[in-house]
Amino acid sequence: xxxxxxxxxxxxxxxxxxxxxxxxxxxxxxxxxxxxxxxxxxxxxxxxxxxxxxxxxxxxxxxxxxxxxxxxxxxxxxxxxxxxxxxxxxxxxxxxxxxxxxxxxxxxxxxxxxxxxxxxxxxxxxxxxxxxxxxxxxxxxxxxxxxxxxxxxxxxxxxxxxxxxxxxxxxxxxxxxxxxxxxxxxxxxxxxxxxxxxxxxxxxxxxxxxxxxxxxxxxxxxxxxxxxxxxxxxxxxxxxxxxxxxxxxxxxxxxxxxxxxxxxxxxxxxxxxxxxxxxxxxxxxxxxxxxxxxxxxxxxxxxxxxxxxxxxxxxxxxxxxxxxxxxx
Ligand SMILES: [Zn+2]
Ligand SMILES: [Zn+2]
Numbered sequence: 001x002x003x004x005x006x007x008x009x010x011x012x013x014x015x016x017x018x019x020x021x022x023x024x025x026x027x028x029x030x031x032x033x034x035x036x037x038x039x040x041x042x043x044x045x046x047x048x049x050x051x052x053x054x055x056x057x058x059x060x061x062x063x064x065x066x067x068x069x070x071x072x073x074x075x076x077x078x079x080x081x082x083x084x085x086x087x088x089x090x091x092x093x094x095x096x097x098x099x100x101x102x103x104x105x106x107x108x109x110x111x112x113x114x115x116x117x118x119x120x121x122x123x124x125x126x127x128x129x130x131x132x133x134x135x136x137x138x139x140x141x142x143x144x145x146x147x148x149x150x151x152x153x154x155x156x157x158x159x160x161x162x163x164x165x166x167x168x169x170x171x172x173x174x175x176x177x178x179x180x181x182x183x184x185x186x187x188x189x190x191x192x193x194x195x196x197x198x199x200x201x202x203x204x205x206x207x208x209x210x211x212x213x214x215x216x217x218x219x220x221x222x223x224x225x226x227x228x229x230x231x232x233x234x235x236x237x238x239x240x241x242x243x244x245x246x247x248x249x250x251x252x253x254x255x256x257x258x259x260x261x262x263x264x265x266x267x268x269x270x271x272x273x274x275x276x277x278x279x280x281x282x283x284x285x286x287x288x289x290x291x292x293x294x295x296x297x298x299x300x301x302x303x304x305x306x307x308x309x310x311x312x313x314x315x316x317x318x319x320x321x322x323x324x325x326x327x328x
Contacts, residue, residue, distance in 0.1 A: 039298045040235040040274050047099065047190040047239050047295070048222060050215050051092060051141070052197030054246045054254055055266040057212055066212040069220035070240065070270060077223075078238075078272035079280040079314040086244050087287050090257050090264035095243025095288060096192065097147045102292030102306025111143025115150040117305045120295055122155035124188050127301040133184040135161040138176050139192035142166045147190075152305075161190070170195045170211065174218045178225055185231040187299060192243070193218065200246055203255045223272060237273030237298055239291070273298075275315050284313050 064071035088104035097105035100119040107113045121135040142165045149160030167173040170193040177191045193215045199207035226232040248263030257264045289308035296303040
């Protein structure tokens with residue numbers, strides 16, 4: 001009920017601002033960005049995870065040769081964090097689980113352990129009484145089943161994500177993502193694209209670069225699909241990030257990852273959606289821990305056990321400021 005009331009307040013404020021804006025003189029083109037942004041009612045979140053790219057082949061490459069879509073099409077529409085980090089274990093299961101729980105997770109990387117704390121999927125489904133298909137995790141890597149829910153006895157499997165893993169390649173993961181978006185309009189999705197990591201481990205430099213280029217295209221296609229779908233347009237956040245990087249050249253090179261070298265720790269974070277600053281680049285320090293509470297706030301839920309710092313700086317006006325302003 002509280003969330004519903006808040007959403008009504010957001011909607012009322014948005015309407016008031018819209019109508020008051022109608023009577024104002026045209027703003028000069030140098031006007032500051034509008035300050036009326038709040039999380040839209042019925043907001044949706046897509047976590048788009050690129051498994052294991054190195055910063056130096058993506059946003060850290062001054063030519064951006066392998067990410068033309070994210071650099072030229074998506075970055076101008078959102079905020080790029082250039083100081084986003086995995087400060088825990090730079091491995092797949094720990095990285096994904098940390099994003100979903102807001103707590104550094106030191107878990108077996110073969111998918112043999114689940115996080116002790118609830119995931120975003122569970123917080124969302126329990127607090128919203130949402131059906132299984134409203135929260136989805138997709139990947140080529142079957143072990144990601146381990147992060148669909150955690151071990152907290154008040155949450156767990158009854159509130160976990162629908163799991164679609166074992167795809168044969170990233171394009172198939174994308175196809176399944178679109179299928180789920182169109183069929184069920186889920187509010188919370190984690191889609192993890194594995195082939196950058198797999199070709200890296202195979203020590204296949206050309207393949208590694210090629211799969212960065214492919215997933216770059218898939219990110220643009222995903223965003224464009226969201227904008228063309230009435231269930232998602234104007235109310236959906238797309239967060240493009242990674243579970244970990246790969247060793248920098250001084251610590252073994254691109255083939256593997258898993259230690260605390262800069263190559264493994266420095267990962268991308270590109271945010272798009274209503275109220276997120278457009279064309280913005282920030283060097284503010286953020287980590288994977290910061291994702292969970294931020295996503296929870298956008299979905300109008302709470303992630304009670306999550307840690308992490310505020311992510312409000314990527315928004316035009318912090319959502320909590322609007323919540324406070326909307327209170328009597
Ligand atoms: Zn990984
Ligand atoms: Zn490393």
